[in-house]
Amino acid sequence: MAAVTNATPLISLDAVVIDTETTSLEPRKARILEVAAVRIESGRIEGSNRFDRLINPGEPISAFSTAIHGIDNQKVADAPDFAAVWPKLQAFIGDAIVIGHTLGFDLAVLQQECKRAGLPWRMPRTLDTQHLVQLVDPRLRRYSLEDLAELFDIEITDRHSALGDAFITARLFQALVPKLRESSIRTFAEASQACRGLAKSLDRQHRAGWVTPDVAGDRAATERMLSRVDSYPYRHRVRDVMSSPPKIIAADRSLGDALGQLIGGRISSLFVAPAGTAQEKLPSFAAGIITERDILRAMAIDGEGALKLGVEQFMSRPLATIPTEAFVYRAIGRMSRLKIRHLGVIDEAGCLVGALSARDLLRLRAGEAVSLGDEIDEADDVHALGAAWAKLPHVCASLLAEGIAARDVAAIISRELGALTRQATVIAERRMVEAGEGEPPCPYAMTVLGSAGRGESLLAMDQDNALIFESGRPDGAEDKWFAMLGARVADILNEVGVSYCKGGVMASNADWRGSVATWQARVGEWIGRSRPQDLLAVDIFFDMRGVHGHLPLADSLWRYAYDAADGNVVFAKLLVEASGPVERGLNFFGGIRTDKGRIDLKHTGLFGIVAMARALAIRHHILERATPARLLGIQALGIGGDQDIEALIDAQATFQAFVLSQQLADINAGKPASNAVAVKRLTAQERQRLQTALQAVRHLDELTRDLLFRD
Known part of the structure; x- marks a missing residue:
């Protein structure tokens, strides 16, 4: 089983589901009669990989207890005691996440049995399906396996046997994963953090003598997998060697x-x-x-x-x-x-x-972390794709720890997001063939837009993609086929953890797919429009990078758009207006403006620099995608002051570093990654750096307008 990190998506989780049958429902008195475990590998139940043992409790079993689970004195007469079974169960579980239903009870009786036998006990990392159900629907009043199995249409077999209940719990966990995703709970850490918020339930179980599941467990062990990464392969490109x-x-x-x-x-x-x-x-x-x-x-x-x-x-x-x-x-x-x-x-x-x-x-x-890219390329289903993608935050954390610039780490994130989109397209295309929809009707290219195209993605990402096909009219046969492909790609990416784009910039949307002729007409319409509100989200098209299929289709369309907009001051100005003004990051006295202790560095800094560089690149026909390259292109034309340009390049690097560091901390804590940085976690020196960067963008709107009209 692969090591589970905090960023591992639930859909790709490796875990062991356990259940016990006991002599009593009082944890301090109960003795274990049967213990069973079932493996979940990459989110799939491995039914043949199971553990099931009867245990002789060393004391008589009451008729009341036997009436529940059917285990009597005769049935366990020749069974081993707990001390003989425990090492085998430990070996089966290993360092896996442990899942159970009302798991605190099972953990309590296991801990008590270890104490009686003089055996060491270590709390595993856990998830309780009862808690997960409460997250999905807090209005439910009954949480028994029977009730939940009926609710989620799960077949009940061998109820009140440890193995039967372990299988039911495993199926319940699988049924909960998509429901949790709808509540923006995608990863192990996010599920753990959300479960910690169930204060009343946890307190009630604690008072009943149950063990409060340790959702964090031995974090150090789980992070060792990618704790140190040789940075050279991540800093250099193939062209360099x-x-x-x-x-x-x-x-x-x-x-x-x-x-x-x-x-x-x-x-x-x-x-x-x-x-x-x-x-x-x-x-x-x-x-x-x-x-x-x-x-x-x-x-x-x-x-x-x-x-x-x-x-x-x-x-x-x-x-x-x-x-x-x-x-x-x-x-x-x-x-x-x-x-x-x-x-x-x-x-x-x-x-x-x-x-x-x-x-x-x-x-x-290079260590095992270099397999990240190829694991994405070779993933043949959503579970494997999610498991590979989960490694990315820890690779990023290791590289930052080695002193690699956040800008270089962002380039790696972008490349892997492109690879993820490519492999999602491969899987989607295969599914369409298997479903009888046929092969692609003509050559096409899947592309990424925005930060992924620029090589500047951080970890708070959603989908920005578009699809270009060789020929076919809107709503024609070709378009309908590619609409289905785009929808499947969007669903796969969303399952893995890259959310649907809130603005609809996805190939599943008719506005973001089309034939070459359709796209060329669309570009002409964009450039001829005269209202900023008509150009929302159009700007990221100019960051386009092909990631799958016939890539020359993407590159030639990107160049066509730049050629069409060459020298068009009005269009570039409208793109700037559509993006809106840069939010103020400093107050009147030069201090950092915060909201609940955080500052959103995307809206107060990054967004403005990116929008400015893009608009100027379009206006002055600078065929570059990355923001620093665009700014250096402006500098090379002699129309921007060297000091201003260099200050903006440095400011972008500063914003990226602080945002990425905060995102990694949030992901590890089970919080959604965002662009808002907690100012309290910054040192005095870092705050000074941030203030300098925010000062560099203070007059960005005026500088942009000035450079748009220079030749």
């Missing part, structure tokens, strides 16, 4: 020719191009690869005669690739998963631009 240009050989050449090139170039592999094709701008789908090991294997079989044989006979296809802009940790993870030592490096058009080998990566050290 690849070999370029790519070395290519024609498929009709001999192995001897290939060996000569390898030795002469001191390299370990060659890409193979189809005979007679141009080797410049070679599409990766047409290429193969031949390595030194391939040649050695051929010679081991055929001796020197192998060198006269053709390369095509021994090359490998399809070629495994990685984009130039991918972080190095993704290349490490891909090589590890595929058990290969070479990758082709491709540009946005899918053409080979370099090579990456295991030798290139030897100097890099």
Whole structure:
């Protein structure tokens, strides 16, 4: 079972569901007669992986007790005592989350049995389904398993046997997960935190002698999994370490020719191009690869005669690739998963631009956290996707602890959000085929917008995506197919933990999908409009980045929009007006303005810098997505003061650092991540940094208007 972190979504939880049958309902007197446990792995009940033992209590069983569960003295006469069963049960549970119904009672009797037997007791991390039901519907008056099974349409089998009740509880937990998600309770930490708020119920159980479940448990153990991450693979991109240009050989050449090139170039592999094709701008789908090991294997079989044989006979296809802009940790993870030592490096058009080998990566050290990206790519269902996504906050926390800039961490979050959207699309497309809806009717591209497109996502995110398909009219056959795809993608992302966009910026919405022609007409309409209220959410389109499908569709549309808006001062000005003014973060005396002790740094800082940089990039045709790159583009044109531009770049970095740190603290505490930072948690030096950053955006509206009209 995978280690469960506070950020693990309930839909992907690894846990053990337990239940006991006892001689009494008084925890201090009760003796255990039967104990059972069932595993939940990645949110799914593993029915074959179970634990069930009868226990001899060492004292007579009353007829009243037997009438409830059917266990009498004769049935347990040859059963082992608790001391013999406990180590086996402990081994079965391990460090898993323990789930039960009215779990405080079971924990109390287990603790008492350990005390009697002189055995050590350690409180596990827990969730009680009775408490979870109270969160879903606090108006209910009855919480017995029978009542809840009827309410959630769960089949009752072997009621009042420990194993039967454990299975019913496991099914109840599964039924509660989507209900909890509707109440914005998605992760283990959020469920734990919400359960702590059930003061009356917990107090009543405590007075009855039950153990109050420790929802936190041994936190240190759960966080050790990703407590330290080597940062190099997260700070550098593939382009920084690849070999370029790519070395290519024609498929009709001999192995001897290939060996000569390898030795002469001191390299370990060659890409193979189809005979007679141009080797410049070679599409990766047409290429193969031949390595030194391939040649050695051929010679081991055929001796020197192998060198006269053709390369095509021994090359490998399809070629495994990685984009130039991918972080190095993704290349490490891909090589590890595929058990290969070479990758082709491709540009946005899918053409080979370099090579990456295991030798290139030897100097890099990386732990298990580098598997994050590839786990997302390989997830074949929502449960696996959620389990992989849950690692992200802890990777971020480790990188911040190592001194990695929040801006670089945001780029990693953005890349993985793009990967998550891509894999959600893959799963959605497969589900449509399985449902008889057929394959995609034409080439298409799934894209991310806003902060994910800019590479500036933090952890309080929702969905911002759009879909472009090659041809088809609105509400036509193609559009209807892609509408279903978009809806499935939105549902999958929401289940994993990336909420539906409140503004409807999702491919499931007709306004955010369409053919190339539809999108071009839409762009023309945007630029020709004259009211800011008509342009709400349009600005994030200019941050678009393709993440799945035929990516040139996305890139060409993005460039088309920039070309169409080139030099259009009115349109850029309307986008600024639509975004609204920057909220004041400082009071009259220069102090930090707060609401309930927090300051929303998105609305008082980040949002204004991003909107300004985007509008100026559109106005002055700066083909960049990231905010710092856009601001540096303005600086390079000589139309913005160096001091102002550099102050804004520094301010954005400061806001990102404080927001990300606060989000990680909130997630770990089971609170929803937001952009509001608690000022009390900042040191005096950090408050000074924040005041300086807020001072830099104090006159942002005036600066934006000034730079819009400069040439």
